[in-house]
Amino acid sequence: MSDHEQQQPAPRRGKVLEALARAERQVFTRPAPKSANAQVKFLLTRVKGSARAVAQRVGTSTRTIERYRAGKLNKPQKRLRDALVEATESEWQPQVRAQARAQAATSRGMMVEVTAYFGFTCTGSSDDGRERHITTDIPPTYMKQILALQEAGATEEELHPVVAEAITESYFTEWGTRADGLRADFTAVTSISFRF
Structure with missing residues (x-):
């Protein structure tokens, strides 16, 4: 076996980390x-x-x-x-990526489209967990946390709770206007994508 063929396995990223990387590639200008x-x-x-x-x-x-x-x-x-x-x-294009990330973390946020199993914790809730397809905005405050975790080398398991909290706030509780105290966890992510 030649040196060319003796290669180590590539590290495998989770779906959230891969989705963030794909979103960055979409902002390339060249x-x-x-x-x-x-x-x-x-x-x-x-x-x-x-x-x-x-x-x-x-x-x-x-x-x-x-x-x-x-x-x-x-x-x-x-x-x-x-x-x-x-x-x-x-x-x-590190400058292009940095500019898109800065805007997402300070002014624009990002759009997330996810298909996953969402389970709920809430007093008086009769809505059982199930697989859902959700498209919603994630505001800059959450994107700042998510991007900081990604930059710090966070694992998929460390990102899931923050992404779940962002989706809960944006989609399920509509910023505290309904379903007070609801907490949604998402597991079994089938697909996820982010857009700057």
Whole structure:
């Protein structure tokens, strides 16, 4: 087995973290590099030319990164291809992403569309938990918390309660105008997407 084939498994993100990453990619004003060679060259510029740093980030050998830089390799296996895309897009247009995140956390908030199982806790509630498809705004105060947790490296389990609270406030209790004391937890997330 060659160095090119000896790759570590890519870390797997949860649905909420992946949805936040997809939302950031939608604000790009220019397309990110598409070929593996261009992606490697771009990533090398972000780490001052350190092939070792890029290799560690995408889970492959330094020799493999050097071969992509030199153009000797150009078609990575799926795992490496996905890792290169992920690493490139997470570094691409940082100012554009930062501006969108700042606006979401201070003035605009974000829209969330989610299909998940929502269970409820409330005195006198007869509304049993069930799978629901909900589209609602998440205000800047909650987006600030969610984006700060994401930046701090929070896990999916750490993000769920904050997202659930934001959806509860926005959708179920309408900012305290109804269903006083209701708390909704969401589990078994089928799909989720955010829009800046």
